[in-house]
Amino acid sequence: MSLSKEALQLIVDQALVAAGKSLDTSTPTVLVPDSATVVDLERYQAHRNRFRGTYTTHSLADYTAYVVERSAPAARGFIDQDNMSCIVLFNLGTPDQPGHADDRAMLRLKASAAFAAVQAVCGQSLAQKTLSDWIEDWHQHLTATDENGASMSIAKAIAAVRTITVKASSESDHAVSETRASRSTMDQIEASSKETLPAWLDFKVIPFEGLGEQVIRLRVSVITSGSQPVLKLRWIGEEAQREDIAQEFKSVLQDKIGSNAVLSLGGFDPK
Known part of the structure; x- marks a missing residue:
């Protein structure tokens, strides 16, 4: 009696599951077939395996x-x-x-x-x-x-902040000679308040x-x-x-x- 490829694969898988062959690696590993599933039974227990959270x-x-x-x-x-x-x-x-x-x-x-x-x-x-x-x-x-x-x-500080005013003024200098005339302007801006x-x-x-x-x-x-x-x-x-x-x-x-x-x-x- 000949076995199909699928049947042979099933037999091999079942043998691997039963044997659970460990491999010689640094980290513990075991050889299982792709069809095998690991099920954690902790959720079915009365208590958890250990405290965590x-x-x-x-x-x-x-x-x-x-x-x-x-x-x-x-x-x-x-x-x-x-x-x-x-x-x-x-x-x-x-x-x-x-x-x-x-x-x-x-x-x-x-x-x-x-x-x-x-x-x-x-x-x-x-x-x-x-x-x-x-x-x-x-x-x-x-x-x-x-x-x-x-x-x-603090009342005076609030009043001072509320009453700040800005003043701008300009100052001009003129110089005239026989050959040239020059002019410079400087704007000054000053902030002041009725309070300190x-x-x-x-x-x-x-x-x-x-x-x-x-x-x-x-x-x-x-x-x-x-x-x-x-x-x-x-x-x-x-x-x-x-x-x-x-x-x-x-x-x-x-x-x-x-x-x-x-x-x-x-x-x-x-x-």
Whole structure:
């Protein structure tokens, strides 16, 4: 009795499935036919094979409490200071006994409303009303100082911004000789206010939940190149202050997590 090609292939496949022949490779592999299917029976069990999942939050307090509660041997955390975030892998394992790295906790700090507001306004070209409204909205965070370093009330700072006027004047020089005549004109544009304009605004803010208060100094500038005055706020020492905030983030995390996870600066991709 002769067998068809399909029947012979089925017999070979069944033999391979039964034998499950292992191959001599660095990574464990086994020879199975294309028609074989691996079925994970975990979903049919009363419990999962192991605990795994990802916890995410914006709350530093809740995050550190969770990491301490889920304390595991060889847990590792990686801090991204640029994005003010952290990931802790509870089952990363060791080089000798690597884990699946799928039991993790992720924190991404969310800027407070006040910190988001000051970041949004810095460096922008602002009309008088826009800036005066912004100062009025956030007056509880602000103190104003004039060019001489004297304190001024926020009410006066708002009034000064609202009453800025631009004055333009021209000055001409004429020179005449036997052989030539020359003329030069210089235009002067000056911004002034009925009230003393603030030179600096100090913005007190807690940038992220769980961190300390920061004082952001804003330099007030008036630009008179257009028909209407434009104002800008420049964050003095922005890069250095952002670095200080990031360093504080790492210190607070380390203090609260303690020995429950080893923290490192940088990122990690558990492929």
